[in-house]
Amino acid sequence: xxxxxxxxxxIRHRKLNSLLALLGIAVATALYxxxxxxxxxxxxxxxxLMRDIGFNLRIVPRGESETxxxxxxxxxxxxxxxxxDRFANQPDLSYEHLTLTLKRWxxxxxxxxxxxxIRSMVSPRGGKKKPMIFQIDPGTTYLGFHxxxxxxxxxxxxxxxxxxxxxxxxxxxxxxxxxDATVFLHLQDAQLVLGEAGRINEIQAIECLCRDPxxxxxxxxxxxxxxxxxxxxxxxxxxMAKARESQRxxxxxxxxxxxxxxxxxxxxxxxxxxxLNLRERRDEIGILRALGFGASMVAVxxxxxxxxxxxxxxxxxxxxxxxxxxxxxxxxxEVTAAAIEPxxxxxxxxxxxxxxxxxxxxxxxxxxxxxxxxxxxxxxx
Numbered sequence: 001x002x003x004x005x006x007x008x009x010x011i012r013h014r015k016l017n018s019l020l021a022l023l024g025i026a027v028a029t030a031l032y033x034x035x036x037x038x039x040x041x042x043x044x045x046x047x048x049l050m051r052d053i054g055f056n057l058r059i060v061p062r063g064e065s066e067t068x069x070x071x072x073x074x075x076x077x078x079x080x081x082x083x084x085d086r087f088a089n090q091p092d093l094s095y096e097h098l099t100l101t102l103k104r105w106x107x108x109x110x111x112x113x114x115x116x117x118i119r120s121m122v123s124p125r126g127g128k129k130k131p132m133i134f135q136i137d138p139g140t141t142y143l144g145f146h147x148x149x150x151x152x153x154x155x156x157x158x159x160x161x162x163x164x165x166x167x168x169x170x171x172x173x174x175x176x177x178x179x180d181a182t183v184f185l186h187l188q189d190a191q192l193v194l195g196e197a198g199r200i201n202e203i204q205a206i207e208c209l210c211r212d213p214x215x216x217x218x219x220x221x222x223x224x225x226x227x228x229x230x231x232x233x234x235x236x237x238x239x240m241a242k243a244r245e246s247q248r249x250x251x252x253x254x255x256x257x258x259x260x261x262x263x264x265x266x267x268x269x270x271x272x273x274x275x276l277n278l279r280e281r282r283d284e285i286g287i288l289r290a291l292g293f294g295a296s297m298v299a300v301x302x303x304x305x306x307x308x309x310x311x312x313x314x315x316x317x318x319x320x321x322x323x324x325x326x327x328x329x330x331x332x333x334e335v336t337a338a339a340i341e342p343x344x345x346x347x348x349x350x351x352x353x354x355x356x357x358x359x360x361x362x363x364x365x366x367x368x369x370x371x372x373x374x375x376x377x378x379x380x381x
């Protein structure tokens with residue numbers, strides 16, 4: 001016998017129960033889709049914000065003294081710029097956002113300043129990465145806050161260094177660190193000014209390892225660098241690296257906890273509604289069994305209703321969850337707001353997961369209905 005018409009009649013007859021069950025499934029789906037969509041945005045936002053903290057790896061010439069490096073703030077020794085090109089052909093490294101730098105302190109009039117040449121390069125993992133810091137065109141300069149104020153320069157002005165003139169492209173806001181005393185140049189311009197053609201004294205990077213508590217990531221990083229550039233050594237800013245990884249793990253744990261709580265609450269909702277539906281249909285089930293409906297057919301009636309409502313709830317929930325993410329996401333994740341968009345791959349997922357979830361929540365009431373003794377039920381009535 002075709003049970004589909006019976007399921008539709010049951011839904012129409014008990015509108016309130018069916019509507020509440022549909023609402024529970026739709027809410028669960030909507031929150032799941034909304035959490036997942038904004039969760040992807042949160043992951044991007046966290047990555048971007050943690051990235052903006054700064055580089056956590058410093059690659060310097062092997063012979064450089066760590067004590068002297070910390071005292072001066074930059075390496076005294078240099079290495080060929082071409083060494084860095086070796087990274088571009090290594091797709092399996094744990095280094096990202098490689099930035100080549102050359103730094104030296106100099107003096108202009110009565111002002112001490114740090115000349116810093118910078119150039120970003122191809123990511124070792126293939127493809128271009130968005131630069132960590134601003135990109136400087138040759139012939140221009142970005143001035144730190146105190147340098148610009150002491151030299152009385154503004155955007156459009158000209159700065160002369162060692163007989164070379166550079167147009168001021170931008171004066172930076174106060175940073176509270178050595179950047180305030182820095183003149184940023186394109187790497188080739190800095191090499192020309194400092195008389196260090198083709199040389200760099202540091203490569204800055206970000207570690208992209210998933211931290212394993214049983215493994216010290218610096219050992220992995222040093223082994224990789226030894227393979228690619230044995231003439232250099234890597235120094236890790238551990239506090240920064242740990243903060244970045246701890247933030248990422250915290251966000252993952254939070255969303256996992258939220259989703260688990262959500263699924264449990266919705267499962268209880270659907271199960272309670274199914275039990276109430278069972279109590280309302282005791283007489284009906286007894287009559288069906290007396291008319292020859294088997295236990296399996298009765299179970300199919302309950303599970304079929306759950307599956308049908310699950311499909312409808314999944315479609316409604318996906319639409320509502322996507323709309324919620326698009327409405328609320330940009331105001332929460334301002335940095336990556338433009339990247340928030342419906343995750344259509346989720347639609348296929350929820351169209352089978354939501355009916356399965358609803359059916360699982362209805363298994364116990366369906367089993368009780370299937371094993372109900374029709375003689376006992378009719379005798380009681």
